[in-house]
Amino acid sequence: MDFFNRFAIPNPTPTIYASMVAIALTVIAVIIGLTYFKKWGYLFREWLTTVDHKRIGIMYLISALLMLFRGGVDAIMMRAQTAVPENTFLNAAEYNEVFTTHGVVMIFFMAMAFIIALMNFVVPLQIGARDVAFPRLNLLSFWLYFVGAMLFNLSFVLGGSPNAGWTSYFPLAGTQFSESVGTNYYMWALQISGLGTLMTGINFIVTILKMRAPGMTLMKMPMFTWSALVTNIIIVFAFPVLTVTLLMGTFDRQFGTNFFTMTNGGDDMLWANLFWVWGHPEVYILILPAFGIYSEVIPTFTQRNLYGYKSMVLSMVIISLLSFMVWVHHFFTMGQGALTNSIFSFTTMLIAIPTGMKIFNWLLTIRKGKIRFTVPMLYSLGFIPLFTIGGVTGVMLAMASADYQYHNTMFLVAHFHNVIIPGVVFAMLAGLTYWWPKMFGFMLNEKIGKWAFWFISIGFCLAFFPMYISGLDGQARRMYTYSAETGFGVWNMISFIGAGMMAIGFIIIVYNIYYSIRYSPRNVGDDPWNARSLEWATHNPVPEYNFAVTPQVNSSEALWDAKKNGHKLFKGELKEIHMPNNSGLPVIMAVLFFVFGFSFVFSIWPGVILSGVGIFSSMAYQSYMKDRGKHISVEEIKETEAKFGGGKK
Amino acid sequence: MKINHSQPLEYSTEHNRFSILGFWIFLGAEIMLFGTLFASYFVLVDHTGNGPVGAEIFEITPILMETIFLLTSSFTIGLAIHAMRVGKQKAMITFFIITLLLGMGFLGYEIYDFFMYVHEGATIQTSAFTAILFLTLGTHGAHVTFGLFWGSVIITQLIKHGINYETANKSFIFSLYWHFLDVVWIFIFSFVFLKGMM
Numbered sequence: 001m002d003f004f005n006r007f008a009i010p011n012p013t014p015t016i017y018a019s020m021v022a023i024a025l026t027v028i029a030v031i032i033g034l035t036y037f038k039k040w041g042y043l044f045r046e047w048l049t050t051v052d053h054k055r056i057g058i059m060y061l062i063s064a065l066l067m068l069f070r071g072g073v074d075a076i077m078m079r080a081q082t083a084v085p086e087n088t089f090l091n092a093a094e095y096n097e098v099f100t101t102h103g104v105v106m107i108f109f110m111a112m113a114f115i116i117a118l119m120n121f122v123v124p125l126q127i128g129a130r131d132v133a134f135p136r137l138n139l140l141s142f143w144l145y146f147v148g149a150m151l152f153n154l155s156f157v158l159g160g161s162p163n164a165g166w167t168s169y170f171p172l173a174g175t176q177f178s179e180s181v182g183t184n185y186y187m188w189a190l191q192i193s194g195l196g197t198l199m200t201g202i203n204f205i206v207t208i209l210k211m212r213a214p215g216m217t218l219m220k221m222p223m224f225t226w227s228a229l230v231t232n233i234i235i236v237f238a239f240p241v242l243t244v245t246l247l248m249g250t251f252d253r254q255f256g257t258n259f260f261t262m263t264n265g266g267d268d269m270l271w272a273n274l275f276w277v278w279g280h281p282e283v284y285i286l287i288l289p290a291f292g293i294y295s296e297v298i299p300t301f302t303q304r305n306l307y308g309y310k311s312m313v314l315s316m317v318i319i320s321l322l323s324f325m326v327w328v329h330h331f332f333t334m335g336q337g338a339l340t341n342s343i344f345s346f347t348t349m350l351i352a353i354p355t356g357m358k359i360f361n362w363l364l365t366i367r368k369g370k371i372r373f374t375v376p377m378l379y380s381l382g383f384i385p386l387f388t389i390g391g392v393t394g395v396m397l398a399m400a401s402a403d404y405q406y407h408n409t410m411f412l413v414a415h416f417h418n419v420i421i422p423g424v425v426f427a428m429l430a431g432l433t434y435w436w437p438k439m440f441g442f443m444l445n446e447k448i449g450k451w452a453f454w455f456i457s458i459g460f461c462l463a464f465f466p467m468y469i470s471g472l473d474g475q476a477r478r479m480y481t482y483s484a485e486t487g488f489g490v491w492n493m494i495s496f497i498g499a500g501m502m503a504i505g506f507i508i509i510v511y512n513i514y515y516s517i518r519y520s521p522r523n524v525g526d527d528p529w530n531a532r533s534l535e536w537a538t539h540n541p542v543p544e545y546n547f548a549v550t551p552q553v554n555s556s557e558a559l560w561d562a563k564k565n566g567h568k569l570f571k572g573e574l575k576e577i578h579m580p581n582n583s584g585l586p587v588i589m590a591v592l593f594f595v596f597g598f599s600f601v602f603s604i605w606p607g608v609i610l611s612g613v614g615i616f617s618s619m620a621y622q623s624y625m626k627d628r629g630k631h632i633s634v635e636e637i638k639e640t641e642a643k644f645g646g647g648k649k
Numbered sequence: 650m651k652i653n654h655s656q657p658l659e660y661s662t663e664h665n666r667f668s669i670l671g672f673w674i675f676l677g678a679e680i681m682l683f684g685t686l687f688a689s690y691f692v693l694v695d696h697t698g699n700g701p702v703g704a705e706i707f708e709i710t711p712i713l714m715e716t717i718f719l720l721t722s723s724f725t726i727g728l729a730i731h732a733m734r735v736g737k738q739k740a741m742i743t744f745f746i747i748t749l750l751l752g753m754g755f756l757g758y759e760i761y762d763f764f765m766y767v768h769e770g771a772t773i774q775t776s777a778f779t780a781i782l783f784l785t786l787g788t789h790g791a792h793v794t795f796g797l798f799w800g801s802v803i804i805t806q807l808i809k810h811g812i813n814y815e816t817a818n819k820s821f822i823f824s825l826y827w828h829f830l831d832v833v834w835i836f837i838f839s840f841v842f843l844k845g846m847m
Contacts, residue, residue, distance in 0.1 A: 210670065240682035256773075264777060274689065623803075
């Protein structure tokens with residue numbers, strides 16, 4: 001029985017037992033459902049093994065929405081616990097687990113996945129390509145992300161959730177203070193999904209550099225593609241740092257090394273430094289694609305060219321460089337001395353300049369535009385003022401001496417939610433609504449969408465603005481309760497109400513999806529928003545090969561140019577198209593990686609060795625495999641084009 | 650598959666060019682990986698706790714042997730790629746095998762080195778310094794080990810299919826990887842061992 005004891009939960013509660021039952025029931029229901037409707041083959045052939053960037057994008061999207069639910073439930077639980085003083089809804093240990101998993105799930109498994117979902121779906125279409133450079137690798141990236149996410153969520157019911165905060169600072173995250181396997185889960189879930197992200201980074205850099213349609217020079221790329229390029233460059237240079245850091249953490253926890261311990265020369269600040277050397281660029285990995293989405297949405301719904309294209313590109317490049325030079329501002333109070341703090345204070349404030357450039361460019365794009373207040377545009381218009389407030393409080397936090405007052409208070413929590421929610425989450429919802437017709441061939445209902453927007457943005461203001469005040473009054477973050485005398489009660493109650501409104505907003509979005517699937521008209525045409533870039537030049541939904549004829553581009557607003565100035569996008573005859581074949585190997589590797597991660601978490605060495613051998617054997621098998629893809633004949637293309645409503649221009 | 654004969658064989662198809670560029674970007678990521686290890690090494694090099702310092706455990710002979718093995722192997726993989734360019738399959742395979750044998754020699758000495766460290770009381774758990782020493786050397790050694798398997802897979806394909814646009818591409822990318830490991834070793838040799846022994 002000793003062997004099985006390791007899987008026990010350290011602090012079992014009825015909630016966790018209920019979740020176990022719920023998970024088991026869901027799995028059984030899914031299996032029975034798939035078997036009953038005979039969908040196993042369809043699911044495996046058409047989705048799980050697909051190398052089509054559009055379907056991989058949609059799989060990322062579904063996973064991200066599931067993780068948004070998980071992270072959102074964590075958030076509501078935290079707000080409910082702190083809504084009134086001395087609350088006993090969660091105890092201290094549970095609260096630690098909840099804020100840790102909320103952070104990790106939202107950053108790694110929700111926001112990253114959502115961003116990569118949109119990049120996967122949109123970037124190859126925007127540059128007029130048929131797929132990404134390495135389609136099979138792309139599928140493997142998805143599976144590694146998915147395995148990481150599943151492994152992390154499994155911790156809740158097997159062995160215990162991580163509880164040292166999403167930053168997992170040592171020595172708190174060491175075995176002395178975090179005995180359960182929770183932090184092992186953290187290390188391996190992030191390690192595996194990080195590997196997938198790194199491969200995505202390489203894949204998209206090559207795709208964007210090498211596969212653009214003829215005529216699309218770098219300075220004629222749509223802004224979202226530019227943001228994807230810069231983001232992926234940051235990914236490639238930031239994620240290896242995380243890899244090493246997590247490896248050291250694993251060694252400290254499982255092999256008794258002394259990287260971050262308090263004895264034998266260990267240096268706990270090394271973790272903090274390394275974590276944020278990766279962690280701060282990570283912030284820009286999330287926000288730059290968001291900026292890219294706004295730069296697509298705003299020109300479309302003001303019907304004007306994006307103002308200051310070159311300065312938009314320049315500011316992103318500057319941000320990407322600065323993002324590697326500011327990491328110390330996450331721990332000004334941890335004893336670096338005045339000179340170091342001043343330098344990092346300065347570099348941090350510098351970031352406000354390129355970001356400010358972007359804000360003014362968007363404002364000047366809107367100026368004199370014919371604004372259409374659609375749902376994506378509402379999110380963009382909400383983003384500009386709310387994000388600016390978050391940016392200004394960021395400059396306040398950047399002042400090292402003043403930071404001694406704000407550090408680790410709710411003020412900080414308010415600040416980073418104020419940039420992440422109006423920045424990243426609004427962008428993802430805007431992008432989701434904007435590209436939805438391209439993905440599924442029908443629009444989301446505008447009226448219901450607007451209700452969701454107002455609930456989410458008003459809810460956001462109510463949830464996070466009070467934290468600025470309670471933070472300045474001294475409420476520390478990550479504390480599971482407080483006494484009535486502190487006077488924090490009223491602010492936290494307002495926060496709770498705001499969080500509830502946001503939850504209602506997300507429920508409205510889910511209802512909107514359901515409603516639109518049932519009632520939305522299906523004949524929206526290829527270009528329902530009267531948009532400007534190439535993804536709208538092909539059919540809705542997009543055929544497997546994206547474009548029957550490769551488009552010819554001569555401006556940064558290729559489709560707009562074609563519509564207004566009579567530029568001809570599609571020249572030449574239909575030719576046979578070469579496409580990659582589906583591959584089952586990434587699914588097998590996903591299973592092996594899951595076994596590997598799971599065995600490592602629980603130190604089951606035979607499992608680690610067997611699955612490790614399996615992973616390397618799969619790689620060798622891949623090398624021996626002869627798969628040169630398939631060809632789609634001209635007749636087949638003609639047939640498909642006719643089915644989608646006539647040959648393309 | 651469209652083959653462009655004006656280019657060297659390893660660059661001759663679109664997919665080949667993608668793979669080579671992708672691999673260069675991957676090497677960029679690898680530089681960050683080893684860069685992080687080196688940065689951590691410099692932070693922790695004096696954090697020896699109660700354990701030995703570098704000068705007490707480093708021995709010049711095995712390190713020199715490792716260096717000679719690995720640097721020579723970098724030369725022979727270069728010869729293999731040259732043989733590939735002039736279309737000499739046999740010479741190419743021979744140089745590939747010599748490269749891997751030299752790699753094995755390197756690995757043998759490194760493992761011997763590790764045993765010696767442990768024997769002298771410097772295990773991975775002794776101090777922060779020994780931990781980062783083992784992790785840095787071990788990461789490099791693991792890369793070499795992976796390279797041995799990878800190289801063997803490529804050799805079997807060279808024997809089976811000869812030099813074509815696919816095997817040429819794989820061999821070329823492998824050579825980039827192998828040279829990169831050599832560069833990393835030069836840094837390890839200079840900044841870990843020579844600096845540590847001074």
